[in-house]
Amino acid sequence: MDVSSKYLQHAVEEIASLPGIGKKTALRLALHLLKRTKSEVEHFSGSIAQMKEHIQFCQKCGNISDEEKCGICSNPRRDPQVVCVVEDLRDVMAIEATQQFNGLYHVLGGVISPMDGIGPGDLNIASLLSRIEDDKVNEVILALSVTMEGDTTGFYLYKKIHQLGIEVSSIARGVSIGDELQYTDELTLGRSIIQRRPYEQV
Amino acid sequence: MDVSSKYLQHAVEEIASLPGIGKKTALRLALHLLKRTKSEVEHFSGSIAQMKEHIQFCQKCGNISDEEKCGICSNPRRDPQVVCVVEDLRDVMAIEATQQFNGLYHVLGGVISPMDGIGPGDLNIASLLSRIEDDKVNEVILALSVTMEGDTTGFYLYKKIHQLGIEVSSIARGVSIGDELQYTDELTLGRSIIQRRPYEQV
Numbered sequence: 425m426d427v428s429s430k431y432l433q434h435a436v437e438e439i440a441s442l443p444g445i446g447k448k449t450a451l452r453l454a455l456h457l458l459k460r461t462k463s464e465v466e467h468f469s470g471s472i473a474q475m476k477e478h479i480q481f482c483q484k485c486g487n488i489s490d491e492e493k494c495g496i497c498s499n500p501r502r503d504p505q506v507v508c509v510v511e512d513l514r515d516v517m518a519i520e521a522t523q524q525f526n527g528l529y530h531v532l533g534g535v536i537s538p539m540d541g542i543g544p545g546d547l548n549i550a551s552l553l554s555r556i557e558d559d560k561v562n563e564v565i566l567a568l569s570v571t572m573e574g575d576t577t578g579f580y581l582y583k584k585i586h587q588l589g590i591e592v593s594s595i596a597r598g599v600s601i602g603d604e605l606q607y608t609d610e611l612t613l614g615r616s617i618i619q620r621r622p623y624e625q626v
Numbered sequence: 627m628d629v630s631s632k633y634l635q636h637a638v639e640e641i642a643s644l645p646g647i648g649k650k651t652a653l654r655l656a657l658h659l660l661k662r663t664k665s666e667v668e669h670f671s672g673s674i675a676q677m678k679e680h681i682q683f684c685q686k687c688g689n690i691s692d693e694e695k696c697g698i699c700s701n702p703r704r705d706p707q708v709v710c711v712v713e714d715l716r717d718v719m720a721i722e723a724t725q726q727f728n729g730l731y732h733v734l735g736g737v738i739s740p741m742d743g744i745g746p747g748d749l750n751i752a753s754l755l756s757r758i759e760d761d762k763v764n765e766v767i768l769a770l771s772v773t774m775e776g777d778t779t780g781f782y783l784y785k786k787i788h789q790l791g792i793e794v795s796s797i798a799r800g801v802s803i804g805d806e807l808q809y810t811d812e813l814t815l816g817r818s819i820i821q822r823r824p825y826e827q828v
Contacts, residue, residue: 428697428718429690435677438670442655451716453644457674458681458690465678468640469671472659475637476667479660488631488660495630514653516630 432458484555486531486548487513496520496528503527508565509552509581511535511574515567527565530555535573536580544580552581556590566594634660686757688733688750689715698722698730705729710767711754711783713737713776717769729767732757737775738782746782754783758792768796 432454440450457465481487482494489495496502496516506527510516516529532547556564564585568574578594585592598616599608608616634656642652659667683689684696691697698704698718708729712718718731734749758766766787770776780796787794800818801810810818 428715429677429681429692431673431677431680431692432690435673438673441670443658444651444654449646451719452646454674454677455716456645458678460678462678466675468643469675471633471637471640472656473668473671475631475633475656476660476662476664478633479631488634490631490633514657517653 485529486533486551487516487529501526504559505561506563506565507552507556507559507561508567510567511569511577519567527563532577535568535571535577537573537576547577549581549584553584553588556585556588561590563591563593566592568594570597687731688735688753689718689731703728706761707763708765708767709754709758709761709763710769712769713771713779721769729765734779737770737773737779739775739778749779751783751786755786755790758787758790763792765793765795768794770796772799 435454435457436447436450439445439453440447442450445453457468460468478490479488480490480492482489482497483492484497485494487494487496491498497504503526507530508519508525508527509530509532510519511532511534513531516531519525519529530548530552532549532552534542534547536542536544536547552564555561564581566578566581568578582592596619597612598619599605599612605613637656637659638649638652641647641655642649644652647655659670662670680692681690682692682694684691684699685694686699687696689696689698693700699706705728709732710721710727710729711732711734712721713734713736715733718733721727721731732750732754734751734754736744736749738744738746738749757763766783768780768783770780784794798821799814800821801807801814807815
């Protein structure tokens with residue numbers, strides 16, 4: 425694509441390097457930015473540069489943070505003895521959005537995936553284990569994806585944490601609210617029958 | 627969405643302000659950028675700021691350019707007496723990609739659209755008319771979209787340019803190459819019958 429300006433060309437290439445954005449979309453976005461005022465564009469590019477410069481990872485849980493300790497870990501009203509283990513910081517946001525969890529988190533930064541060369545040593549597992557002892561954690565909730573990698577990671581963590589004599593639980597798996605049984609996959613439906621529980625009136 | 631860092635929040639809001647990018651995609655892109663090295667992120671944000679700072683619009687045709695005159699207008703091997711009028715600079719790129727046109731362009735910067743409050747005075751029409759006289763242009767090709775606004779603009783330009791005694795043509799409209807007749811819309815098919823031309827062996 426010949427765009428008759430090397431500056432535009434360069435910006436388009438950078439934007440197109442983002443995941444899921446092709447050359448045509450990148451060009452559309454670049455031309456959109458070009459139509460804005462200079463100060464708006466400076467705000468745009470500055471916000472990205474500043475994000476990279478200032479964001480840290482919480483030393484305790486691995487969540488992103490503007491301080492050494494993230495807002496969740498430094499909140500005195502949350503229970504530091506219950507830790508929810510997640511793969512990614514987007515999972516933290518998703519669980520926070522439910523407003524159903526009052527403990528702290530631990531972000532692994534991925535899952536064990538031998539195919540991609542990611543072993544336990546590449547994840548924040550050592551810090552989880554030391555934290556369990558230091559903070560006298562009494563329950564670890566595993567909230568990992570239901571994939572082969574997620575299950576492998578869950579099993580690995582279960583073995584490690586169970587050795588310490590700590591209770592390990594996993595978030596419930598079953599038929600989603602609003603889902604019709606006939607369209608639910610066999611594995612989920614099968615598990616939901618095996619893991620049935622006493623009827624509760626809601 | 628609570629993202630536990632005001633820098634991330636700010637970057638996500640800026641990215642989500644781009645057309646066609648929602649909050650979730652913006653977060654995904656911001657987290658992707660966060661994983662890159664600091665110099666990569668500086669390149670990214672710098673390329674956008676520099677684009678805005680350095681890009682000019684060609685004084686002759688309105689195309690984007692790094693100089694006062696764009697590469698097409700300043701190319702001595704192109705015919706300055708044939709001018710192709712387009713709506714947008716992406717149309718210039720599209721026509722350039724065909725390698726079938728050797729004249730110059732004129733970018734209107736939009737089409738006449740009373741619904742959006744865009745009249746002839748908001749487009750680069752005055753510069754087109756003065757250019758036709760100054761450069762002794764002998765053919766103007768209208769390459770506008772086949773929409774009501776495009777047709778209105780075409781008709782307006784035709785009247786203005788025809789007055790000057792200059793030949794005005796329009797790019798051919800018809801059934802696209804590779805299209806099946808039964809799936810072609812009635813208007814296009816109808817026009818393609820009316821505007822039929824002598825059979826040519828290709």
